[in-house]
Each structure stands twice: as structure tokens, then as C-alpha cells.
Amino acid sequence: MSALDERVNALRSAIEAAGDVLDPAVAGPAEATFAHAKERLELSAEHTVVALVGSTGSGKSSLFNRLSGLELAEVGYLRPTTSTPLACAWGPAGATELLDWIGVARRDQIARRSILDAPRDDAFEGLVLLDLPDHDSVVQENHDVVDHVARYADLFVWVLDPQKYADAAIHEHYLAPLATHKDASLVVLNQADRLSDTDLKIAVDDLEQILEREGFGGVPVIATSAVTGAGLPELRAEIGRRISSKRASQARLVADVRQVAQRLAEVGGVEPVPGLDRPTRDALVETFVACAGVPQIADAVEDSMARRAVVATDWPLIGWVGRLRHDPLRELGFGRSARDAVAGTMPISPSVQRARADLALREATEAATEGMSRPWRASVIHAVVGEETRAVIDELDEAVAGVDLGLKHRPLWWTAVAALQWLTMIAVVVGGAWCAASVFGLVDPDPWSGAPRPLGMSLPLMAVALGLLFAIALTLVSRWLGGVAARRAGARAEKALTEAINRTTERIVVARLRHEIDRYERWCSGLATAVR
Template identity: 40%
Template sequence: MTSLLEGAKKLVTRGTDIGARIEGLDAATYAARGRLDDSVVDHAQAVIDRATGRLRLSATHTVVAIGGATGSGKSSTFNALTGLELSAVGVRRPTTSWASACVWGRDGAEELLEWLGIPPRHQTTRDSMLDSGRRGADSELDGVVLLDLPDHDSTEVAHHLEVDRLVGLADLLVWVLDPQKYADAAIHDRYLAPSADHQDVMLVVLNHIDTVPEERRQSMLDDVRRLLDADGLDRVPVLPVSARQGIGIAELRAEIARRAAEKQSTRARIDADVRAAALQMSEAAGDAPTRVLSPERVSALDEAFAEAAGVPTIVDAVERSTRMRIGRATAWPVVGWLSGIKPDPLRHLDLDLGADGRQLTGKGRSSAPQVAQVQRARVDTEVRTLADDVSSGLATPWVEAVQRASVSRLDELGDRLDAALASAAIEAGRLPFWAGLVRVVQWLLVLASLAGLVWTGVLAGSGKLQDADTPQVAGVALALVLLVGGIVLGLVLGLVCRLLVARTARARADEADHRLRGAVAEVSHELVVDQVEIELAAYTAVRNGLSRALA
């Protein structure tokens, strides 16, 4: 890329950074691969490759290609410009089988000719000793690489391919028309009209002007002008010449020399290529504004995934299990023993909190509630709604890309939800610190009550329950105080603990809900949201890249 930028700096004019344009198109092409039509992306990549290849080569040479139909005088024009009989001339059949090149100023042109694919046997250096008319280094065509292309209407397929290849590589195109066939659809439909974006690097020559009566020449030129305007080539000059008589050759040579001297044709050609490819890709990509997923739509998707994972059911079971576990530990021991008969709600779901009460574990796919048909239908609906919502207004290829990405990993839903639930650390089964203290107090109250019961029985049996010598508290026998007080305080403590247990269970359930939903949200993002956002990011990259390419 360094050589690309160095080459581009030599061609930057009027604030136009060719390197930045190419990089923009390259970024758009990379992001569009696999999303837009392959033919569009491949064409853009070919433009990038040609542009970077050209920028690495000589910036002092201008490649001028002369093209035309059989009998148009294309090769005669080439010979007239070079001053040498380098190309065979024919009227009735194609005589130019392969492109020939004439170079003014060989220094630095070897790599350029190699890039153009012109074999050495078809190359001529104009300032060699073959050129007896050379005027030293002051030749007006210094830096020109003039190409004589095969006839574009040749019956040989190889000729068509060679013309198309070199037309795509030339810096300046000179199309030679014949007075009898200048309206031929073959050249207008195949080469001229499709090149409207390249008209600043084109010239049109009406050859054999000597065969047209003088009084008809201007009207014929006007007709050619009309046809070019209809092709969208309103800025392309039309030059009347006669290669045989030498009419207009000096003017044509001067125009080519002027453009070569300005060193603008290479830049203009690359600009036109990049712009045309960017416009084609822009048309395929659409011009809808870039967008991101709305938080509301993502939240709705997360909720659907949470329901599919059975999070509400698990959270409810966690709350009831926590209430049961802590309640059993803090209740009046007799009540706790009775509550131990009830099954744990989590075990009913074939789930367990593990030895430390912090991790959901189970036995395979049955560990969590299965993804029911209704819940899976809701997931599918939310995924489809999310894709439709975010892709609304985009061009068809991007709508299809977003929809395809949104469901690309949904087959992993069940396994990924299981793994997410198993990885969520929740503290539902761990007893709070105060539960141990309450348990100690409850047992002390039980022992006090039992001691009071036994003592009361002994006193009542000996008739000393009301005896003044019996230990008393506020006039009541201490034995009765222990018995009644132990029971009453145990019941009161049990009621207080029930409130604390309910509060703790709710808090643990809320924490479990938060952690489980967070784990499930990671799954929804990995399977759907991230996939969609990749497509949206690609669309943004395409739009931004094309904006740079068209700047």
C-alpha cells in the first residue's frame, strides 16, 4: 500500500487523493463480499487491482489506445501519428491481430509495457535509430505509449478479448469512426455508451474525411456529435481527420501531446474507473441510512430467549427452594422436621444448587425446562421481527444478508441455553449468617421449654408448683416461665424469621433472575444480535467506503 500511496501522490491534483479513493473502494469491496452480487464485487476488485497496478508503474508515461472497426482507418491513423509504417493496413478484413505499441521515451516504460501485456516483438521505440525524423528530447509526444488495438468487430473472439482488456488499461482512448459506419450500434452499444463516466479520457476521430464532400462534412460531424451526446458523451471532442491525406493528424497529435504533457489522463482514468465501480456498487447496495439495533428490540429478544430457557420457572423454583431451605433451618425444630418432608422445588425440575448452593447443576438436557414449542415460536417471531425492523428500507441484498445472519446459529439454541444456565453462579441455597444464630436460639428455646416442662411436671407432681420456696419470676414459677416462655418466644422468633426468609428468598430470586438473564442475554447476543450487527457494520463499512471513493 505504501507504493500505491507514493504513486498516488504523483497524480493528486485539485485536492483529489486517488489513494484515499482506492482505499475507500477497497474497504467497501471487502465488506460487500458475500453480500452483494459477486459480479459487482468482482468488477470493483478488478478496478482496484488495475488502479494499484497502474500507480506502481511509470507516472511519466501516458498510455493512449487507438480503437476502431475494420476499415475505419485505425491502423492508418496509428501509422500517421507515429510517422512509421508499423501496422498493416487493410479494408476488407481485420489485419491487426495483436496490439502494437510505439513508445516515445523508453526510459521507465519497460515495466509499463509488461503490465500492458505487449510482447517485445510488437513494441517499437520511437526515439530509436529507426526514427530518422526524431527531433531530440523535444518531441511533442514524449512520454506517450501509443497502442494500435485489434479491430473490435473482428470475428476472432481473441481479438474481442484483447480489445476489452486493453481498453480497461489505457489512460486515454481514441476511437476511430468511419463515415459509412459511424452510427454502427456495435461500437456505440459496446464501448461508447457504457463509457459515459470515462468521457474525460476519450477522443473520437472521424477518419476518411477526405472521402466526404466538403459541403457535407460539417453536417456529418454534427450527426456524430448528436450520437455521442445521446450516448452521454457530450464532453468528448470529435476530430475530423484523414490518415491517408494527413488532414487533421497534426491537430490529433497536438491534442494527444497536450493531454500527455498535463499528466492528467492517468489520474482521470483511475478516477473514472473508481467512480464508475463505486457508483455500480452503490446502486447495488442502496442508499439507505446506516442503522443500529434499538435497545428495545434487543430487550424483547432477550426476554424471548429467557422464556425459552425457562428462566421465570427456574427463578420461581429458586425462590421457593430458598424459602424452604432457610425456613427449615430457622423454624421451630418440630416445624422444620415436618417441612423436610416436602420435595425441593428445584429437584422437581431435576436441578440442584450443588454442595455450596451457588451453582445450578442437573442431568443433561432435562436439567432445565425444555424449550417448548410455543416458547420457540416466540423466539422465532422475535428474531424475525428484529431482522425485519433493522433491515427495513435497505436494498434487497442487505435485507437477505441480515435475515440470513439472524437465523444462522439458531440451531445451537438448546445446547447454548443449557450451557448458559449451568454457567450462571447464583447464591440461592447458601444459608445466611443469621440463620445459624437463629438455629442456636431456637434450640436453646426448645431446651428451655423441655426443661420447663419436666420441671413443671415434677413440681406439679410434688404439689410444690405454688410453693413460695419454688424459684419464681414476677410471682410465677420459673418452671412455667421456661415452659411457656420457650414456646412463645420460639413461635414469635419463627414468625419474625418467616418475614426475613421471605425477604431473603425474594432477594435471592431477583439475583438469580439477574444472573440467569445475563447469561441468556449473552447467548442471544452471540447467536443473533452479534450476527446481525456484523451485517450492519458491513453495510456501514460499504457506505463509508463508497463515500470516500466518490468524494
């Protein structure tokens, strides 16, 4: 894969990851760059378009004539003489289609090989040399022509002169904005014959410092003279080297992609973000647990299980009293969530709990996206906390309502204790009836002669006493066991509810936030590849 393909694919990946985060006015230039690169490579990969760009009086037209070996461009020093781009193409095939695409009129296109059977110049084979209008022309149309044709050049030769090489017009309008195109640039300090050797060195050193500040460090600076021919061999050799490498057109297109990527990075940002760390995630789950009423539900489960244990294991004659106590979960299973069933016992109303959960979700999202640019952050927050995600609390309620709290489970020991309680009641009832009957002389208190009388009590009375004592002991033990079991049931319910909320948070919050951050990271990675 070529450097251009790699950068184009990376830039496409970044734009696709951004989606609707980017304003169309910002994303549009990137799409135009893709189309431009495709058209340029389809038209001609064998030609290298070299544009001479300079100000009035810089001598670029004279330089154009010396490079082409023909007096094609009109030369002037006091006013602009070039109003339309002039092209000279080397090679038998010419570059008509390419020049038509650039916008050079047919009358201004010269095929170098056809002029008087000029000798072949292998070093310039495939060169398309453009002489552009002066960039500082007083004629606005000339400015427009330069700006237009500059979009199509594979290699810029910036022609400066000793008097105006630091002119802000070319540095601010062209060089500084095209710092990303330094690999597709050469800088020529023309009219070197007007300076002494010492002054020329000072001017070149000063120009190199200016270029360094503008991001053009390392770009070759060649001192030339169209009059004496000084520096022209070096300039021809450098242009020839760019042509022979066949990389000039790709270097220019790579620079275009880099420039667009830098612009996108400035608008969309590429700062790293912390993501949703474990403490923030755990704090969010804790807030959801509180807002879903998990502690109140667990308490209600404990209270309900304790009540059911009392009803199931109390002495039958008094067990009905437990049924009169309020069961906080009595309405579960009738279309209401567990949180709604205990809403009356919660310290904060459900609407306030919902707002609290929404705020916690927003704060967690903002913490995870710290450092994102405003467009990206707004997009992520909207995706995670926006109107379409208001169902987060409803999802949590459904998760809570779907948890099996174990309320239908009836421990076996309840049945055993209940059987024993019925036996004690039978003993008390039978013994009591026997005692009453013996008072009226209906039966003998002693079932047989010599029957034992523990503690001086008859057997019927002993049955009543022992039955009551055993029932009291059994009730106390079962109450204690019921409390222990109820607390364990409450703890199990709280754990199950917390796990359900944890899973729901992972599914509808963390996964969505992770997806959005992954999009942002693909954006950053794509731009980093496109810019490098």
C-alpha cells in the first residue's frame, strides 16, 4: 500500500468514525480531496505538474523561459505580464487532458518535443511546467487563477526575489497555509546576480530562517539568476530528481490529505480521553443501586421473610396474629416492579431518584470524555444521556423486577416446625379437655391406677404444661432461626439485585459509552496516520 493510499484510507476511517459529529462544511473538503486525488491519478501518473509561483518582478517568467529553453513567456519587471497560466509539457504524448483538467487554455499549452524538433531532454521527460500569474497582481482575476491552479500542482517552485523574499503577501497567503506541502515544494531566490556573494549568503540564511518558522524547514533553497544562468543547473537537477522519482504527484496529494487531516484535527480535536475508569463505573452502579431502591427492597424482603416465617412456624392458636402485619411485598407479581412496591418506604420520591440517576449518568459520561472537543463531547453525551436513552432507569426497573427474590421458596424447616407446633397444640387441647372433664367428674384424671404424677401433677395437666412449654421454646427458636434466614434472604436479594443492575449498567451504559469512545479513538488514530 502506498503512502497516499494509507493516508486516504486512514482519513476515510476517521471521517466514518466521526459520522454526524462533523459539520458538513468541515467534512466536505475531505470528500473533495478524495475525489481530487482519484481524478489526478486517473488522468496521468506519468506527468509531474510543476508550478512557478512568484510575485511581480520576481523573474519567474524569465526562469520559465530558461527552463523551457524557449522564449514563451513575456517578461516584465514593473507590472504583471502573465494573466493566464502558460504550460510547457515535455514528452511525445503531451499532457492535454491533464492541462484541460487543470484549466489551462489550449492556446497556452506548448508541447516541448514538437517545437522545431527540439533536442530530447530526458531529465524533464514527463514534466508539465506552469508559469502562473503574479500572486500579488492588482487584477483580482489573476489572484483567482493562481489560487485555482495551485490546487493542481504536484510541485511548487516558489520564486522569490532579493527585494521581496520576506513579503507577507506570499508568506501569509500561500507558504504558511501550505506548510503541510513542504515535501512538494522548492524555494528559489532568483535574481542572485543583483547581490554580492556576501549579501546573497545573508539573504539565503535569512530566508531559510523565515521558512523554518513557517514550517518549511528542510525545503531546498536555491539561489538562481535567469540572466547569468547561475543556480539553474541545480534547479534543473532538483526538478529532474523529483520527476524521475515519480513521487511528486503522490507527494502533493499526500500533502493535501495531511492538510485536510490537520484541519479536521483542529476542529474535532485529537486529545486522549480517560474513558470510564473502574472507580467512576462503580460509583455509577452504586448510584443506580440507590435510585432503584435496592436497599429498601432488600429490607422489605427481609421483613417479608421474617413475617412469613412467623406465620408459618408460630403456634397455630396465635399464628393468625402475624397475618395482620403489613407485608411490603404483597403486591409483587401484579404488574408492579419491586422498586414501585416499596416506593412508599423510600426516602426520596421516584421522580427525584430518576433525576439523580440521570445526573450521575451525565457526570460519569463527562468524566469519561474529559479532553474531547466540544462537538465530540456533545455527540457522546447525547448518545449516552440523550432523550432516546431516557429508558435507562426503566431498564434498571425491569432488571430489578426480573430478579427472583426467592419469595416463593418455603424452607423445609418451616414445615417441620409447623408440624411440631400442631402436636404441641393437640397435646394442650387434649390435656386441657381431659382436665376440664375430670373437674366435672366425667373422666378420671388418672388414666390407670398408680399412674405417675410428676411434680404432683396429673398426666393431663402435665400434657398441657409440657405442650405450652415446648410451644414457647419452639416459637422462640423458630423466631430466631426465622430472623437469621430473613437476613440472609435480604442479603441474597440485595446481591442479586445489585448484580442485575451491574449487568444492565454494563449493557446499556458502559457498552454504549465504550462504543462512542472507540469511535473517537478511531478518529484520532485515523487522523494521526493521515497527518504523519
